[in-house]
Amino acid sequence: xxxxxxxxxxxxxxxxxxxxxxxxxxxxxxxxxxxxxxxxxxxxxxxxxxxxxxxxxxxxxxxxxxxxxxxxxxxxxxxxxxxxxxxxxxxxxxxxxxxxxxxxxxxxxxxxxxxxxxxxxxxxxxxxxxxxxxxxxxxxxxxxxxxxxxxxxxxxxxxxxxxxxxxxxxxxxxxxxxxxxxxxxxxxxxxxxxxxxxxxxx
Amino acid sequence: xxxxxxxxxxxxxxxxxxxxxxxxxxxxxxxxxxxxxxxxxxxxxxxxxxxxxxxxxxxxxxxxxxxxxxxxxxxxxxxxxxxxxxxxxxxxxxxxxxxxxxxxxxxxxxxxxxxxxxxxxxxxxxxxxxxxxxxxxxxxxxxxxxxxxxxxxxxxxxxxxxxxxxxxxxxxxxxxxxxxxxxxxxxxxxxxxxxxxxxxxx
Numbered sequence: 001x002x003x004x005x006x007x008x009x010x011x012x013x014x015x016x017x018x019x020x021x022x023x024x025x026x027x028x029x030x031x032x033x034x035x036x037x038x039x040x041x042x043x044x045x046x047x048x049x050x051x052x053x054x055x056x057x058x059x060x061x062x063x064x065x066x067x068x069x070x071x072x073x074x075x076x077x078x079x080x081x082x083x084x085x086x087x088x089x090x091x092x093x094x095x096x097x098x099x100x101x102x103x104x105x106x107x108x109x110x111x112x113x114x115x116x117x118x119x120x121x122x123x124x125x126x127x128x129x130x131x132x133x134x135x136x137x138x139x140x141x142x143x144x145x146x147x148x149x150x151x152x153x154x155x156x157x158x159x160x161x162x163x164x165x166x167x168x169x170x171x172x173x174x175x176x177x178x179x180x181x182x183x184x185x186x187x188x189x190x191x192x193x194x195x196x197x198x199x200x201x202x
Numbered sequence: 203x204x205x206x207x208x209x210x211x212x213x214x215x216x217x218x219x220x221x222x223x224x225x226x227x228x229x230x231x232x233x234x235x236x237x238x239x240x241x242x243x244x245x246x247x248x249x250x251x252x253x254x255x256x257x258x259x260x261x262x263x264x265x266x267x268x269x270x271x272x273x274x275x276x277x278x279x280x281x282x283x284x285x286x287x288x289x290x291x292x293x294x295x296x297x298x299x300x301x302x303x304x305x306x307x308x309x310x311x312x313x314x315x316x317x318x319x320x321x322x323x324x325x326x327x328x329x330x331x332x333x334x335x336x337x338x339x340x341x342x343x344x345x346x347x348x349x350x351x352x353x354x355x356x357x358x359x360x361x362x363x364x365x366x367x368x369x370x371x372x373x374x375x376x377x378x379x380x381x382x383x384x385x386x387x388x389x390x391x392x393x394x395x396x397x398x399x400x401x402x403x404x
Contacts, residue, residue, distance in 0.1 A: 026317050028230040104316045111313050113368025114306045115228050124369040148384050151365075155381070156354060159361025163353075166315025167326040171353075179357070182350050186388040 009041045011049045015063040018056065023101035027108040032056065058118045061109045065126045068092075068102070072130070081141050081193060085134075085153070085184050086177075092157045093180065094164050095173045103161040110158075130154055142192035149187045156183045211243045213251045217265040220258065225303035229310040234258065260320045263311045267328045270294075270304070274332070283343050283395060287336075287355070287386050288379075294359045295382065296366050297375045305363040312360075332356055344394035351389045358385045 017039035021030045032053055036046045050056035072091055077084040094100035113120040134150035143149055160179060164171035219241035223232045234255055238248045252258035274293055279286040296302035315322040336352035345351055362381060366373035 024317070026314060028314075104313070107309070107316075107364065108313045110364050110368055111306070111310045112228060112230075114309075115226070120368045124372055127365055127369055127372060145384055148381050149388075152358060152362075152381055152385050152388075155361030155365055156358045156385075157361065158364050159357030159359065160354075162309065162312050162360050162364055163329055163357055166312055166322045167329055170326055170329060179350050179354055182347055183354050183358075186351075186354075186391065189388065189391060 004040070005036075005045075006041045007045050008048070009039055009045050011059055012063065014039050014041075014046060014049060014056065015060040018060040019064065019101075019105055022060075022105045022108060027057070027105075027112055030057075054116060054118060057109075057112070057116070058122065061119055061122050064102070064105065064109070065122060068106075069126070069129065072133075081137065081191070082181075082184050082188055085137065085187075086180060089153060089157050089180060089184070090177065092161060093173075093176045094161055094168075094171075095176060100165065100168075104165045107158075107162050107165060127154065138187070138191070141188075143188060144190045153183060153187050156180075206242070207238075207247075208243045209247050210250070211241055211247050213261055214265065216241050216243075216248055216251060216258065217262040220262040221266065221303075221307055224262075224307045224310060229259070229307075229314055232259075256318060256320060259311075259314070259318070260324065263321055263324050266304070266307065266311070267324060270308075271328070271331065274335075283339065283393070284383075284386050284390055287339065287389075288382060290336075291355060291359050291382060291386070292379065294363060295375075295378045296363055296370075296373075297378060302367065302370075306367045309360075309364050309367060329356065340389070340393070343390075345390060346392045355385060355389050358382075 014035055018030050018035045021034050021038050032043055032046050032050075035056065036043045039046070046056065050059065068091070072088055075087045075091060077087060079087075091099070092103070094103040109119055110123060113123040131147070131150050131154055134153055135147045138146035138150055157180065160171065160176055164176060216237055220232050220237045223236050223240050234245055234248050234252075237258065238245045241248070248258065252261065270293070274290055277289045277293060279289060281289075293301070294305070296305040311321055312325060315325040333349070333352050333356055336355055337349045340348035340352055359382065362373065362378055366378060
C-alpha cells in the first residue's frame with residue numbers, strides 16, 4: 001500500500017513522530033526513514049530540517065524536555081511541602097499510559113547521552129534545572145543536606161521509572177506512588193515543616 | 203585491512219564482544235555484524251549460537267547479570283549495616299571505568315526491556331533478587347517499611363547511575379559515594395542498629 005507523502009513539514013511535527021516511534025520500538029528504531037514514514041512525509045522533508053540523525057534527536061529531546069519542564073512548573077503546589085513535592089515528582093513516574101511512554105523515551109535519551117555529547121548537554125542542563133528547583137524548596141523549609149537530598153529525590157524517581165518501564169508488574173502505579181511518598185517523607189526528615197514555610201516557589 | 207576471522211567461537215566470547223561494542227556505542231550499535239567483527243569471527247559463527255539478535259541480547263544480559271549478582275554476593279560485608287549496604291550498593295554505581303561501562307550497558311538493557319519481553323523477564327528477576335536481598339537485611343535490623351525502602355535504595359542507585367552516565371561532571375565518584383551514604387542513612391532511620399544485628403546474610 002502506497003501512502004501519500006508530503007514534501008514539507010515542521011520540525012515539531014517530526015519531533016512528535018520521533019517520540020511515537022521511540023515509545024513503541026525504542027530510539028534504535030527511530031531512523032530518519034521511520035520518522036519520515038510515521039510523519040507521513042518524504043525522507044527529503046526530514047533532511048530539510050535535520051542534516052543528521054543526531055540533530056533530529058537533539059531537537060526531539062529539547063522539545064520533550066521543554067514540555068516536561070513547563071508541565072512541572074504548572075503543577076498545583078498547594079498543600080504541605082510533602083504534598084507539593086509529590087505533585088511535582090509524580091509527573092516523572094510512569095503512572096499512566098502517557099507518562100509511561102514519556103518515561104521510556106526519556107530513559108532512552110538518558111542512555112544515549114552516554115555516547116552523544118549534544119544529548120548529554122541537554123540532559124545535564126535538565127537534571128541541573130530540576131535539582132536546583134528541588135534544592136530551593138528543601139533549603140527554604142530547612143532540610144538538612146538539602147542539595148544532596150534534592151539530587152537523591154530526582155535519582156530515586158528516575159530509578160523507579162527505569163525499573164518500572166521494563167517491569168510494570170513489579171512496579172504498579174499504586175506501588176510507585178507509595179514508594180515516592182516514603183522517599184519524600186525520608187527526604188523531609190529534620191526539615192522545619194512549620195505552616196509558614198508551606199508555600200513553594202513557582 | 204582484512205582481519206582474520208574465525209568460523210567458531212563460544213557464546214561467552216560473543217557476550218564479551220557485545221558488551222564491549224555496547225559500552226562504546228550503545229546497544230543500537232551491537233548488531234550481529236558488529237559483534238562478529240569485534241569478536242574476530244564470521245557472522246555465521248555468531249548465527250551458529252544465536253539465531254536472532256534478541257537471542258544474542260538475552261544471553262549477553264544473562265551473562266552480565268550473573269556476573270553482577272556473583273560480585274554482589276562476594277562483597278565484604280563486615281562493619282555496621284550502613285557500611286555493609288554501602289559496600290554492596292556501590293558496586294552498582296559508576297565509580298570507576300569498569301563500573302561506568304557496566305552501568306551504561308545495564309541501563310541500555312533496562313530501556314530495551316520496555317520493548318523486549320525476554321529482556322524484561324531477566325530484568326524483572328534481577329530487580330526482584332536484589333530487592334529481596336536488601337529487604338532481608340533491612341527486616342533483620344528492624345527497619346520500618348523495609349520492603350519499600352529496599353526498592354527505594356535500589357531505585358536510587360539505578361537512578362544515580364542513569365543520571366551519572368550521561369552527566370559525569372554533575373556526578374563525580376566522590377559525589378555519588380556521598381549521595382549513597384546519605385540515602386542509606388535515611389533508609390536506616392528508625393532501624394534497630396544494635397551491635398548484635400550487625401551481621402548480614404550472605
